[in-house]
Amino acid sequence: MKTAFYTKKYVFLFAPFFMAIILSITSSCKKENTTTIFDTRSIQIVNEGVSEISDDKIILNGIIENLNSETIIDHGFIIKEENQQTAGTTISLGNTPKIGPFQYTYIPHTKPELGNSFSYHFYLKTDKSYYKSGEYYFKVDGIKIIQSGTFAQATGDTVHIKGEFSKVDSKYSIDILDLNARQIPIVLNKEKTQLSFVMPATLGTHNKIVKATLNRYESTKFYSRPLINLRTLGRITAPTKLNYFLYEPVAFGGVNSYEVNNYDGSLRLIIGELQIPFSPNVNLSTLSNLKGSSFRIGYLNGRDSVIFPQQIAINRPTADLFQLTAKEAHPNTLIKLRFDDYTKYYYNLERPTLIFTDRGNSYTIPNSPHDYSEYYLGEIPEATYNVNLKHAIGSVQSSQQVNIKKLHWTLPTQSDYYPGDNITISGNFIDGNHYTLKLENSDYIYELPVVKDKLQFQIPSIAHGNTSWKIGYKQYDGSTYFTSDALKFNVLSPAFDSFSPSKGTVGEVIVMKGRAIKYAQHFFLGDIPIIPIISNNDEIMFQIPLSMSKGKIRLSIVTNGKTISPGYLEIY
Structure with a gap:
């Protein structure tokens, strides 16, 4: 029968003075750094009122709502008859209280007489403080309540109280002032x-202790007697909206969150197979172990278990909302998922698993730890796969397929080339990708783009003789995969076939011709190095130096350590 019977805390007047003395003493001692964690929340004790009054006993009720780190010395009741000159009778219950409701059957020394008034409160003494509940007053009026405890009731429930009501008639009614309800029939x-009476509207409360008072209103006098304590039970109403994105809160009504005393966790929501403490707004993305995309909803209030007829559902992506950025890929490469509304559908959840399926075969594609859109292809067989996103809240299959293919290419039919020649390689190259070309037994590595399903490259000047080349691509771990086949061909040395004119004077331009001549390492006029002017791969030019003497002088090139000369240039 709780009204305002909450805890009061008494502290010693001289506590600051004693604390100052203690601090002055301890400041001269050796200091040690220690950390002690105390529960500093206040002890909460509540007077629950009287549940039965008879000739031989009075049943007293209380609740301990919270204890802290203070050492309990004693707790119990102090009961006193009004107009009694003494401090009352102290009933000790020991020094080991427990959180929760309890009751004590008080046996009076003398039989209570009709009209006797009593009061009592609950106390708790610690090594630091003294706590007491509010005072509860009751009168022996001939009405005997034989039911104990606090009734748990919801709006519209019929409350039945067993007892002795021979002196009660239709002039009496019930008031529950804590719920603004008066003169309940x-x-x-x-x-x-x-x-019996019908429980009025509980005003959105849950676990609120309210007092039902039996009253008789007359023109000349007023009679009032506390009858019984009631604990309100919240009744939750279902959300009106039934479809949600993960970032949208699901709103439950029926109770006022500021009027919910859920210390015992009795008011709980049912969502799917989960039961969670009541909250007026629930974000589905915060619920762990949530499975499926549609869920039954309901609530528990400590007595009732209610499942609403309607279900709520999470909006799921459709097949056209996501796809891979590429329709083709090689094994062991990185692929990316394009999903513009990803956060809307997977907000605050674990990343979905990417699954490739083909004719009964299924392959899980690991995701990158760096980017939600990146996934690592393993060594999976060549095939055209369906693409699925699998998640506990539901799976969806993309409208796109992906073709996984191992790298294959075709050897050119030509076997001899010169430096600077262009080589075109056909194969199952993927447009937009880059491929690695490596000259074996050298440091030469080059990245080549795909042009119309083909690779094209120019033979570098460092290549000569019989050469072997490897073709491959970058894998997701940064390493390069090369096919087992090698591209092999012979690279011929640059040629020096002719020059013109065959004679000239200083300052005149001489043209030198020969296949791939521009790739020669050195050019000489006699023993004097010359710096050519490049015209194209097979033709270069130079100007006869002004310092040259008249006469015939050998014109030559050096390539791969070999000197080549078609003849002498006559200078006049």
Whole structure:
């Protein structure tokens, strides 16, 4: 029968003075750094009122809502008859209280007489403080309640109280002022051993202790007697919206979150197979172990278990909302998922698993730890696969397929080339990708783009003789995969076939011709190095130096350590 019977805390007046003395003493001692964690929340004790009054006993009720780190010395009740000159009778319950409701059956020394008034409160003494509940007053009026405890009731429930109500008639009614309810009609059975009334609106409360008072209103006098304590039960209403994105809160009504005392966790929501403490707004993305995309919803209030007829559902992506950025890929490469509304559908959840399926075969594609859109292809067989995103809240298959193919290419039919020649390689190259070309037994590595399903490259000047080349691509781990086949061909040395004119004077331009001549390492006029002017791969030019003497002088090139000369240039 709680009204305002909450805890009061008493502290010693001289506590600051004693604390100053202690600090002055301890400041001269050796300091040690220690950390002690104390529960500093206040002890909460509540007077629950009287549940039965008879000739030989009075049943007293209380609740301990919270304890802290303070050492309990004693706890119990102090009961006093009004107009009694003494401090009352102290009833010790020991020094080991427990959180939760409890009751004590008080045996009076003398039989209570009709009209006697009593009061009592609950106390708790610690090594630091003294706590007491509010005072509860009651009168012996001939009405006997034989039911104990606090009734848990929801709006519209019929409350039945068993007892002795022979002196009660239709002039009496019930007030529950904590719920703003007055003059609630009562119903008595024929024997007047049961009093009933309908529980008024609980005003969105849960676990609120309210007092039902039996009253008789007359023109000349007013009678009032506390009858019984009631604990309100919240009744939750279902959300009106039934489809949600993960970032949208699901709103539950019916109770006022500021009026919910859920210390015992009795008010819980049912979402799917989960039961969670009541909250007026629930983000589905915060619920762990949530499975499926549609869920039954309901609630528990400590007595009732209610499942609403409607379900709520998470909006799931459709097949056209996501796809891979490429329709083709090689094994062991990185692929990317394009999903513009990803956050909307997977907000605050674990990343979905990418699954490739083909004719009963299924392959899980690991995801990158760096980017939600990146996945690592393993060594999976060549095939055209369906693409699925699998998740506990539901799976979806993309409208796109992906073709996984191992790298294959075709050897050119030509076997001899010169430096600077262009080589075109056909194969199952993927447009937009780059491929690695490596000259074996050298440091030469070159990245080549794909042009119309083909690779094209120019033979570098460092290549000569019989050469072997490897073709491959970058894998997701940064290493390069090369096919087992090698591209092999012979690279001929640059040629020096002719020059013109065959004679000239200083300052005149001489043209030198020969296949791939521009790739020769050195050019000489006699023993004097010359710096050519490049015209094209097979033709270069130079100007006869002004310092040259008249006469015939050998014109030559050096390539791969070999000197080549078609003849002498005559200078006049």
